[in-house]
Amino acid sequence: MDLNAVRTFVVAVDAGQFQKAAADLSLTQQAVSKRVAALEAELGVRLFTRTARGAELTIDGQAFLPHARTLLRAAERAAASVRPGSRALRVDVVGRRVATGGLVRDFHRAYPDIELDVVTLFGGDRAIDAVESGTIDATFRAVLMPGRRLPDDIEAVPVLDEPLQLVTGPAHALAGEQSVTPAQLAGCRIWMPGNDPGTEWAAYYDELAAAFGFTVEATGPNFGVEALLDTIGGSSTLGTFLSERTPLVWPAGYDLRRIPMRDPTPVYPHSLLWRNDNSHPALATLRRYLISAYPGRPAAGVWTPEWAQPAGPAPPEAG
Template identity: 35%
Template sequence: MQTEAIRAFVTVCDRGSFQAAAETLHLSQPTISKRLAALETRLGHDLFDRVGRGVALTEAGHAYLPHARELLAVVQDGRRALDNLDADTGGPLRLALSHHVGLHRMPEVLRAYIARYPKVAPEIVFVDSEAACRSVLNGERELAVITLPSPAPPGLVEDCIWADPMSIFVGRDHALATAGTIDVADLAAYPAVLPPVESYTYAIIADALGQSGLEIEPRMTSHYLETLRMLAGVGIGWTVLPTSMQHPELTRVELPDVVIERRLGAIRHPRRSLSNAARALLTMLDALREPKAPA
């Protein structure tokens, strides 16, 4: 019962209301309220300020939340450890994928995976790479396959699978489309459309261009690279995309001595027990690992 009360608490925090938590857990709202009241009584602290239909964490609630997440993760670890005693590969696979990796790198992997392990039930969420890392850190997902941050996020282990070279693109009618090789001043004269400034991909782009002295202030941002490709294609601004996303509406321009490259791969928690299903996926991904270029 205490575990279920803690789960109710964390779900209310994640979903923002008792009603949304009840829907997520397939319970009634009064049941959620009773579980939380019982938990608060056991802890001796109010966890929420209840204001109208909304809820807000108290100071005690903020202090308890990371411990509640850790408790749920430990319980899940125990279940996985017992499940792993069975040599069979089956059961749930709690996986987070970034949108780009999910669309462009994982389809063939997942097709082969579910054919080889039909007893596995994938539970996949598509989120930004930053949110995917948080979900693994919190124990909500076993694995995430995403754009890897640089440096690796504290408390997590990364396995780089693919190099993802990136290029500067403009629409085919853009003033720079016929320029070929350009310099930083040429690029700085025009607006950019890029990933959000808090994203891993933006940090990689800003670092590479910053080494050439270019400080960028994007006109528009989007986590979805397909959206950036469209915005650049219609002439709203230049962008930086994986070179593999070349499109007839775009022209690639060269900026000498600027190398932009992301690393794509898996993120896992070193202290969490992985299910047999997750280990099997890691093994398949490892087989795809691109060899490092010789020094």
């Protein structure tokens, strides 16, 4: 159905005359008559009768009017849902309890008037495809994983280096250490059941393990963080990794140890990815906020895979 014709019909009803409707729509009276006639032909009924006082609705016109108004409201809502600035900024954070979820919460506290739609997509390939297709506005990911080249229309900028901690139960051989080096983990078993092959985090931890000689085990189903910590707390041989920024509460009886890692500190490198033609104003605000808060990666003292090194300085921000 031609929405311009429907809009002309509604304006003509409200105006009471085709002549006044033409003025309100900046059209000629002939154009208004043609639009209404085309709508009547499509519906197969007369919507108006002409009288000395102007145009009056027929019974069919009266029946159609509320539906015509609903159509126009629906069209406006549909346009608003994709109009930059009038819809929520849709951001993928991998997980709501991980550090990138915290970044988005900090951004929301700084800009409470910006509406956000926070989602969690599984895997970098799916997230990048969603950015490229416009399903989401931005994602936080570790780039570039081996064999993955960003599409030409996707940009990325580093926004967070997330230091890792070793987590053990009280009976583990390293439980009493104030800090550990990655080299001390040689021969250790690190249990991470969520390390699904093909994901960027699996690629990261596999390379970390190869660099320092420990084993990452991803056996068994992933029942979540609580089940993971339950197992780690009762084991003398298994450890796992968590971010120092990951907020967790566990029962006191677990007596888990979060041990900082030093010389070098493994950091998980998060970048913000977005499509370079995305004009949502809140996206530009998010980029400026994250770039200004990122201190930059030190030249020494941290470890990341070569494929995760920043390619260069952040792109200049307009405004």
